Amino acid sequence: xPRYIAEVVVALKEVVNDPQGLVVRDSLHHLGFxxxxxxxxxxxxxxxxxxxxxxxxxxxxxEMCEKLLRNPVIEDHRIIVREAAPA
Amino acid sequence: xxxxxxxxxxxxxxxxxxxxxxxxxxxxxMLWHKDTDLRGVDCVILPGGFSYGxxxxxxxxxxxxxxxxxxxxxxxxxxxxxxxxxxxxxLCEAHLLPGALxxxxxxxxxxxxxxxxxxxxxxxxxxxxxxGETLSIPVSHGEGRYVAxxxxxxxLEASGRVVFRxxxxxxxxxxxxxxxxxxxxxxxxxxxxxxxxxxxxxxxSADGLxxxxxxxxxxxxx
Numbered sequence: 371x372p373r374y375i376a377e378v379v380v381a382l383k384e385v386v387n388d389p390q391g392l393v394v395r396d397s398l399h400h401l402g403f404x405x406x407x408x409x410x411x412x413x414x415x416x417x418x419x420x421x422x423x424x425x426x427x428x429x430x431x432x433e434m435c436e437k438l439l440r441n442p443v444i445e446d447h448r449i450i451v452r453e454a455a456p457a
Numbered sequence: 458x459x460x461x462x463x464x465x466x467x468x469x470x471x472x473x474x475x476x477x478x479x480x481x482x483x484x485x486x487m488l489w490h491k492d493t494d495l496r497g498v499d500c501v502i503l504p505g506g507f508s509y510g511x512x513x514x515x516x517x518x519x520x521x522x523x524x525x526x527x528x529x530x531x532x533x534x535x536x537x538x539x540x541x542x543x544x545x546x547x548l549c550e551a552h553l554l555p556g557a558l559x560x561x562x563x564x565x566x567x568x569x570x571x572x573x574x575x576x577x578x579x580x581x582x583x584x585x586x587x588x589g590e591t592l593s594i595p596v597s598h599g600e601g602r603y604v605a606x607x608x609x610x611x612x613l614e615a616s617g618r619v620v621f622r623x624x625x626x627x628x629x630x631x632x633x634x635x636x637x638x639x640x641x642x643x644x645x646x647x648x649x650x651x652x653x654x655x656x657x658x659x660x661x662s663a664d665g666l667x668x669x670x671x672x673x674x675x676x677x678x679x
Contacts, residue, residue, distance in 0.1 A: 385606070386559065387562065387604075387630070389560055389561075389562050389564050389630075390560065390564065393564060438518075438521075439513070441514055441517070441550065443549070443555075443556060443557045443605070444557045444559060444604055
């Protein structure tokens with residue numbers, strides 16, 4: 371069966387205060403990156419899995435997000451699936 | 458009365474809770490996370506700590522422990538469930554309570570006494586308190602900032618389900634200064650502060666012990 375790598379980006383919803391993002395933004399300002407207006411800090415999760423197709427891999431990872439990888443109360447997520455390079 | 462105290466890998470407040478239960482004159486039994494038998498307890502305590510290392514999110518993994526399926530069933534049948542600190546985080550992740558606990562606004566781990574205002578006595582946990590009184594109970598957490606959408610917060614307030622609120626400086630920046638809430642039926646309480654650490658005057662406060670005694674009193678008169 372083909373192998374896929376799903377990259378899942380989990381971040382706090384826009385409406386949820388992100389104190390880590392604020393600290394990073396302020397630090398960037400201190401370093402002279404004054405053009406920075408906004409920073410949000412999230413998580414990057416890589417999931418390697420077997421599936422019959424890209425769509426099937428995507429569906430499986432979507433379910434993983436609903437059950438465990440993100441908390442739908444406070445977090446949004448994005449999934450990018452690509453075929454893994456042959457070993 | 459028999460209190461069951463859940464023990465997950467990484468739980469550290471289990472023995473303190475057992476000590477508090479004993480001080481209150483009741484029996485404490487430990488409930489292992491792999492077990493599904495609640496051993497006939499009257500109240501389940503999900504104590505503080507870092508269950509499963511708090512990996513991914515606090516409480517996210519503990520939620521799927523075999524014991525939690527039994528706890529959810531017990532709660533649905535009206536059994537008393539009391540989540541303290543990490544236990545509150547687990548209850549939110551398990552959707553037994555609304556909202557979520559996020560990183561403290563200060564980004565610091567705060568371990569200090571907190572002043573809590575009792576907002577309702579219509580729960581077994583606060584039945585012997587007085588509305589508006591202040592309890593001194595310590596907090597000890599890095600992720601205790603309660604977050605929920607405005608509609609949920611309004612519903613909690615309107616139905617009298619905010620049980621404790623921080624007065625004075627908030628240790629974590631919780632929305633509406635929320636420190637503890639109950640579910641709709643009133644039998645599941647989640648709170649960030651640690652009442653089990655405030656059970657002996659010698660250690661700074663015995664206000665926490667009152668909550669343990671309140672549960673037993675409420676059960677006896679129910």
